[in-house]
Ligand SMILES: [Zn+2]
């Protein structure tokens with residue numbers, strides 16, 4: 125009898141862990157398997173790169189995908205974007221197969237968010253993407269694209285005119301330099317760009333994705349600003365950049381001035397989350413400066429009691 129009770133209790137615990145609500149702040153990457161096994165029609169967020177300019181081997185450059193009905197909408201293309209997308213497709217998210225990478229929304233032109241742009245232009249083409257890439261982003265994106273295509277002209281000519289059976293259109297890019305407002309709409313999703321405050325950048329955006337079942341907001345790189353709170357209010361998933369307050373306090377004053385003008389601390393993010401009340405807050409672009417992920421979560425948990433996840437590459441939410 126004792127054994128039977130023990131088995132029942134154990135089973136109950138397991139089922140709570142798998143399907144029950146988990147309140148509060150949490151580390152962990154168990155959402156990966158939960159997301160990957162979800163149906164293809166549900167809207168999912170796939171973190172491709174949670175990194176920063178620091179070249180950390182386990183964190184690719186800034187990039188994520190909002191996946192709706194088998195179509196991936198990338199946000200940013202930091203270094204490593206295509207290989208992380210292929211890894212996610214290997215985890216069961218077919219929309220991130222290399223030849224299906226056809227839409228990207230760029231928050232701003234900082235190199236840690238765009239060094240993978242040539243990769244996103246050329247690698248899927250070499251691997252049989254047949255249609256041009258549709259790229260949305262701030263002023264300057266057209267010029268950046270022209271320069272990249274010019275830099276790789278020899279490669280394009282050899283592949284198109286030589287013996288390799290390369291298709292004629294897959295390397296092309298339709299650039300859409302956008303302003304604030306609705307920038308994209310199809311049967312799956314409506315995408316709104318909103319201005320954020322990121323140091324000296326004249327134009328930097330966050331993006332709001334509205335699908336039938338979920339609304340996802342991506343902060344991009346930003347210091348606290350009213351526009352983000354307005355556009356993120358009540359969303360299902362808010363993916364937000366963050367730095368550790370304790371780590372910040374150890375920085376040189378010159379860097380403190382920069383970071384407080386360009387990025388968001390854990391203390392500030394907790395306040396933002398209280399105003400926005402997202403269904404789930406996912407941390408990305410984490411700047412730790414010696415703090416641990418657990419400490420970062422604790423800093424937020426001091427004044428925010430909603431659901432928070434410490435995002436890692438290839439997590440699915
Ligand atoms: Zn950045």
Ligand SMILES: [Zn+2]
Nearest residue numbers: 232234322345
């Ligand atoms: Zn930036």
